[in-house]
Amino acid sequence: MRLQQTQLKGPSRIPSDPIQRAWIALGRVSQLVQCDVDNALKEAGLPELTWYTVLWELERAGKPTRPKDLAIPLFILPYQLSRLVDRMEKDGLLKRIECKEDKRGHLLELTPKGFTMRKQMWTVYAPAMDEALKRISDPEALELARLLNKLGGLEYPVQPKG
Amino acid sequence: MRLQQTQLKGPSRIPSDPIQRAWIALGRVSQLVQCDVDNALKEAGLPELTWYTVLWELERAGKPTRPKDLAIPLFILPYQLSRLVDRMEKDGLLKRIECKEDKRGHLLELTPKGFTMRKQMWTVYAPAMDEALKRISDPEALELARLLNKLGGLEYPVQPKG
DNA sequence: CTGTGTTTGTTGCAAACGCAACGAAATCTC
DNA sequence: GAGATTTCGTTGCGTTTGCAACAAACACAG
Numbered sequence: 001m002r003l004q005q006t007q008l009k010g011p012s013r014i015p016s017d018p019i020q021r022a023w024i025a026l027g028r029v030s031q032l033v034q035c036d037v038d039n040a041l042k043e044a045g046l047p048e049l050t051w052y053t054v055l056w057e058l059e060r061a062g063k064p065t066r067p068k069d070l071a072i073p074l075f076i077l078p079y080q081l082s083r084l085v086d087r088m089e090k091d092g093l094l095k096r097i098e099c100k101e102d103k104r105g106h107l108l109e110l111t112p113k114g115f116t117m118r119k120q121m122w123t124v125y126a127p128a129m130d131e132a133l134k135r136i137s138d139p140e141a142l143e144l145a146r147l148l149n150k151l152g153g154l155e156y157p158v159q160p161k162g
Numbered sequence: 163m164r165l166q167q168t169q170l171k172g173p174s175r176i177p178s179d180p181i182q183r184a185w186i187a188l189g190r191v192s193q194l195v196q197c198d199v200d201n202a203l204k205e206a207g208l209p210e211l212t213w214y215t216v217l218w219e220l221e222r223a224g225k226p227t228r229p230k231d232l233a234i235p236l237f238i239l240p241y242q243l244s245r246l247v248d249r250m251e252k253d254g255l256l257k258r259i260e261c262k263e264d265k266r267g268h269l270l271e272l273t274p275k276g277f278t279m280r281k282q283m284w285t286v287y288a289p290a291m292d293e294a295l296k297r298i299s300d301p302e303a304l305e306l307a308r309l310l311n312k313l314g315g316l317e318y319p320v321q322p323k324g
Numbered sequence: 325c326t327g328t329g330t331t332t333g334t335t336g337c338a339a340a341c342g343c344a345a346c347g348a349a350a351t352c353t354c
Numbered sequence: 355g356a357g358a359t360t361t362c363g364t365t366g367c368g369t370t371t372g373c374a375a376c377a378a379a380c381a382c383a384g
């Protein structure tokens with residue numbers, strides 16, 4: 001966890017009770033559901049969720065992609081991605097290929113094995129996600145997503161869909 | 163991230179679009195606001211949030227407490243707590259004292275330094291939380307908390323308040 | 325072209341983590 | 355009470371993380 005965000009430094013208030021409740025719920029519930037899905041993947045002997053997001057982002061791009069162009073949407077830091085790519089490359093899920101336009105870096109290219117792996121992960125990921133969120137209805141899910149996105153100041157709706 | 167949760171193994175459905183949107187938003191936004199608060203503490207040269215939760219839980223209890231009684235509300239595993247306590251004890255924020263009723267374990271006792279530290283962290287934590295969540299109103303925060311707690315199947319409203 | 329600053333990505337090191345194995349006390353069973 | 359089982363907490367070990375320092379390619383000013 002690193003990353004930075006706009007720091008407007010307001011008048012430094014104490015959070016209201018509703019804000020505190022939202023904060024607590026956000027922390028606990030996100031940890032809980034994250035855990036559920038992580039465990040499902042682990043029990044299936046598959047890599048963790050971060051790997052999926054990299055594979056999916058590469059697949060969505062449809063072409064070899066620069067690490068810096070992955071780091072932003074993935075919310076991860078360069079050095080984290082660097083080592084993540086090390087491991088994924090060692091597992092043969094992607095490979096670093098030359099980038100002729102900019103010799104500082106390289107391009108990340110999905111391998112067939114990487115493509116297969118992403119699909120296989122989805123067969124576990126999807127039901128696990130559905131299971132973890134099954135306590136709320138579709139309309140509630142939409143309202144939740146709306147509130148969260150407003151809270152985070154995000155619109156960017158990256159889909160895990162596969 | 164570990165912990166387990168009820169695994170009812172439903173019919174293994176693909177998550178609906180609203181569920182997927184909620185899932186994505188939850189992951190991204192929780193990471194974002196968590197990050198904001200973590201950074202605020204780090205910039206102030208203070209320990210991370212987990213330390214606060216331990217200190218606060220001990221303070222709330224009002225008496226020396228067994229590790230196992232902390233681990234559950236804190237959502238952390240025994241071995242994680244064990245090493246966390248190692249570090250906090252080394253920093254003099256709490257100490258392990260004998261437990262006469264059960265010689266396997268011990269009691270964790272908050273030190274004056276630990277008490278002071280928790281208060282000092284709150285002076286940074288509170289404004290950071292308020293800042294991180296300032297994009298939503300109080301009614302929205304309540305609705306968000308309600309949806310999240312429903313989603314997680316939780317009621318348990320632990321307060322960070324200090 | 326030369327020097328200065330920026331962008332892109334990697335790496336050495338110390339700290340922290342996850343897991344599985346462990347020891348010791350409590351508890352249960354006969 | 356002897357022996358098996360469970361609970362509570364710790365630890366060895368290999369992996370992963372965060373941070374700060376770094377190298378190399380680019381960009382740009384003169």
